[in-house]
Amino acid sequence: MKYLKPWWSEGGGLLHLTILLSLAGLHLDLDLDLYLVLPPPTLFRDELLLGDCQTNPAYAPSLFPAAGGWGRTDHLHPKGREPDPAAEPEGQLFREVRTLGVPFIPRTRVDAWLVHSVAAGDADGAHGLLGAAAASASSAGGVGTSADSGSQAAPGGGEDPRAAPSSPLEEEEAPTEPTAQVPDARGRASEDNEVLRAMGHSSQQEENEQRVSSAQKEKSLHQKNEDENKIADKPEWEAEKTTESREERHLNGTDTSFSLEDLLQLLSSQSENSLERYLYGTDTSFSLEDLLQLLSSQSKNLPERHLNGTDTSFSLEDLLQLLSSQSENSLEGISLGDSPLPGGINDVMNSSAHYHVNISQAISHDVNLHEAMLLCPNNTFRRDPVERTSQPREPFLPLNSHTINPEQTLPRANLTGFLPPVDHQLRNLTSQDLYDLNINMFDEINSVSLATESFDPLEVSHLFEQPDSDSGLSLNSSHNSISVIKSNSSVCEGAIGSSSDLESPSHCALEGAVGGYYPEPRKICQVDLRSDSGFHRDLAFQHVLHDHTYHLQPSAPESTSESFSWTGKSHKIRSRYLDDTDRHLSRDERRAEALHIPFSIDEIVHMPVDSFNSMLSRHYLTDLQVSLIRDIRRRGKNKVAAQNCRKRKLDIILNLEDDVCNLKAKKETLKSERAQCKRAINIMKQKLHDLYRDIFSRLRDDEGRPVNPxxxxxxxxxxxxxxxxxxxxxxxxxxxxxxxxxxxxxxxx
DNA sequence: GTTTAGTGTCATTAT
DNA sequence: AGATAATGACACTAA
Known part of the structure; x- marks a missing residue:
């Protein structure tokens, strides 16, 4: 059974998802309280519309209620402003939120119990784990505790849930261990990832994680045997009683301990259906194997206590954090406590309010357990949904940044149905919003660098002024230009092809635009484009983040975001005109990035002329941008034309070659026929000559003498x-x- | 180091 | 008149 019970409140909404599993005597009840982050209603109408992401940080506290483990909002309050609960009449946001999909923070409470002779898993352990998850989430400061308590926790909108836990469960059962160790686990995992990433050995990373996974499985098997022995010793009624009591305790939040191994055992015995399908309502079946795998992979992010068996407690907050962190939009950045949270979340809302962005898709991605299971071991983000769907995924991705690439990930997301009905038109903005989110995020982070680096837009203009060598290389560029270009290139490196490159906000922002496809271009981007500071700032991002991208996997396959015509062509094609540090972007793409062209190359080139002109007219673009877009279109079309021309030429050559062969064969035939005719003629001549001789030899004149022929x-x-x-x-x-x-x-x- | 195939781009012309 | 297609010529890269 599945329950989707949305509940909204000002500053956030609580989505209660209950997953009840009953398979082969095993019952698992997952209560997922997903706290949907919302800005104050005023942001929808006023500040956000201005495109100023940082003018009103009042929404921040409500964004990240679970700051203890899921997010910090202090950096979102540069002015120390607190949200004003009375800023908007209660109920207004409710109506608006009903039409919006918004980021969420998983707020978990997992109920699980075992009944009868459970073949695998210790009921106590499982119970403890789930309870711990609930308590952990509660202690993390989340707004709302469960489906029941959540509706009581959020009212007021501006109330900071971190300061005031809103349910008895949180107050009473807040376990010290999960809440204390979960962030530590994340931190440790993050450190490990950093080390591995610094070593630049993804394979080693995989080995480590496989090692962890195997060790955990062994541990699970060992624990399973012990648990089976324990259960076998107990009478059935006692087992039931124990189960019920566990359930009660868990529902009450009094039991917070839970064993990962137990859950693994539970999950391992389940069917092979997809949790993802279950969550999306397309299939009521449930793939606990997926969750098992997820948990196994997650183990590397857990503290060592989970690995060495000294502590088997496990928080599903970790799990949901993992899920959240692995989703493909910047919502992860919001959800992650360690993530630098941008002041530009209002851009998300702004965009959502006025442009068509599919936020629900983003939310859907956040709860895509299956995908998270596959890709989330390192709390890394994937940035290219196309790559995700079309290319083999890297089982373990380095944790490079908390930023993500919303541009490429979200627009292609086709996952809906997880959330309650949301205004369809308002679901389509997440990518661009998150782009702005990233921009603003790193704007704050890199503000110092901006001051010191003092970027000059002319540096980027060199990118357009560099000698038009077809190679597109900045061979004659000045040092600064090279620096910028290289930075840009490095930022872009792996963006298209590598799912592990997550550090470049500018790139992330542009990646979707250049090479990606947007059904509807985002005007919000043009606000930044109009300002030199934004242009300046983005360059700074590229520069500041320059170092973060050199450790990226160089051999990342090209993304289909490169829906450009030469996507599937040879490496030679792709590598042409590219810098050594930028093997994935053409010159036009880099230029488009530099100017933040909000359209993909594919769009620009292949869009019908009417649509193209209307697109240019509908969006505020600078002359330089328009010029570049037209050049890109011209070059793109000419490139296709040249390809066709060469193909035609080659076909003509091949046809001519065929004609030559045919003519040669025909010539040989005629020669042979001619020879035969000559031979026949000679024979006839010879016969005629012989006949002539024979006749004259018999002729005599009047005197009886032979006639001379x-x-x-x-x-x-x-x-x-x-x-x-x-x-x-x-x-x-x-x-x-x-x-x-x-x-x-x-x-x- | 040279050659060659493949490619992108520009300029020009044709449609 | 503008957009597009076609094509020759050139430059560049990788093999």
Whole structure:
């Protein structure tokens, strides 16, 4: 069974998802309280519309209620402003939120219990784990505790849930261990990832994680055997009683301990259906194997206590954090406690309110357990949904940044149905919003660097002014230009092809625009484009983040965000005109990035002319941008035309070659026929000569002497008589007849 | 180091 | 008149 019970409040909404599993005597009830982050309503209408992401940070506290483990909001309050609960009449946001999909923070409470002779898992352990998860989430400061308590926790909107736990469960059961160790686990995992990433050995990373996974599985098996022995010793009624009591305790939040191994055992015995399908409502079946795998992979992010078996407690907050962190939009950045939270979340809302962005998709992605299971071991983010769907995924991705690439991930997301009905038109903005989110995020982070680096837009203009060597390399660029270009290139590196590159906000922002496809371009981007500071700032991002991208996997496959025509072509094609540090972007793409062209190359090139012109007119674009877009379109079309031309030329050449072969064969045939005719003619001549000789040998003149064939010739008359006449007469007569024939033929002509 | 195939781009012309 | 297609010429890169 599945329950989707949305509940909204000002500053946030609580989505209660209950998953009840009952398979083969095993019951698992997952209560997922997903806290949907919302800004104050005023942001929808006023500040956000201005595109100023940082003018009103009042929404921040409500964004990250679970700051203890899921997010910090202090950096979102540069002015120390607190949200004003009375800023908007209660209920207004409710109506707006009903039409919006918003980021969420998983707020978990997992109920699980075992009944009867559970083949695998210690009920106590499982219970403890789930309870711990609930308590952990509670102690993390989340707004709302469960489906029941959540509706009581959020009212007021501006109330900071971190300061005031809103349910008895949180107050009473807040376990010290999960809440204390979960962030530590994340931190440790993050450190490990950093080390591995610094070593630059993804394979080693995989080995480590596989090692962890295998060790955990062994531990799970060992624990399973012990648990089976324990259960076997207990009478059935006692087991039921224990189960019920566990359930009660868990529902009450009094039991917070839980064993990961137990849960693994539970999950391992389940069917092979997909949790993802279950969550999305397309299939009521449930793939606990997926969750098992998820948990196994998550183990590397857990503290060592989970690995060495000294502590088997496990918080599903970790799990949901994992899920949240692995989703493909910047919502992860919001959800993660360690993530620098941008002041530009209002951009998200702004965009959501006025442009068509699919936020629900983003939310859906956040709860895509299956995907998270596959890709989340390192709390890394994937940035290219196309790559995700079309290319083999990296089982373990380095944790490079908390930023993500919303541009490429979200627009392609086609996951809906998880959330309650949301205004469809308002679901389509997440990517661009998150782009702005990233921009603002790193704007704050890199503000110092901006001051010191003092970027000059002219540096980027060099990118357009560099000698138009077809290679597109900045060979003649100045040092600064090279720096910028290289930075840009490095930022872009792996963006398209590598799912592990998550550090470049500018790139992330542009990646979707350049090479990605947007059904609807985002005007919000143009706000930044109009300002030099934004342009400046983005360059700074590229520069500041320069170092963060060199450890990216160089061999990352090209993304399909490169829906450009040469996506599937050879490496030679792709690598052409590219810098050594930027093997994935063409010159036009880099230029488009530099100017933040909000359209993909594919769009620009292949869009019908009417749509293209309307697109240019509908969006505020600078002259430089328009010029570049038109150049890109011209070059793109010319490139296709050149390809077609060469193909045609090649076809013509091939056809000509075929014609030559055919003609040669025909010539040989004619030669042979000619030879045969010559041979036949010679034979006929020889026979005629022999006949002539034979006739003259038998002829005699009046005196009985043989007739000389050299002096006389045979002449046939029309009446059939044969005359022997001198050759001279034959020659003269032949000439006359020949002349007559010519005259006749001339007359006919 | 040279050659060659493949490619992108520009300029020009044709449609 | 503008957009697009076609094509020759050139430059560049990788093999």
């Amino acid at each position: 050299n002096e006389y010739a045979l002449q046939f008359s029309h009446d059939g008589s044969v005359w022997i006449i001198p050759k001279e007469l034959v020659t003269s007569r032949h000439k006359k007849e020949t002349q007559k024939g010519k005259r006749k033929s001339e007359r006919r002509n």
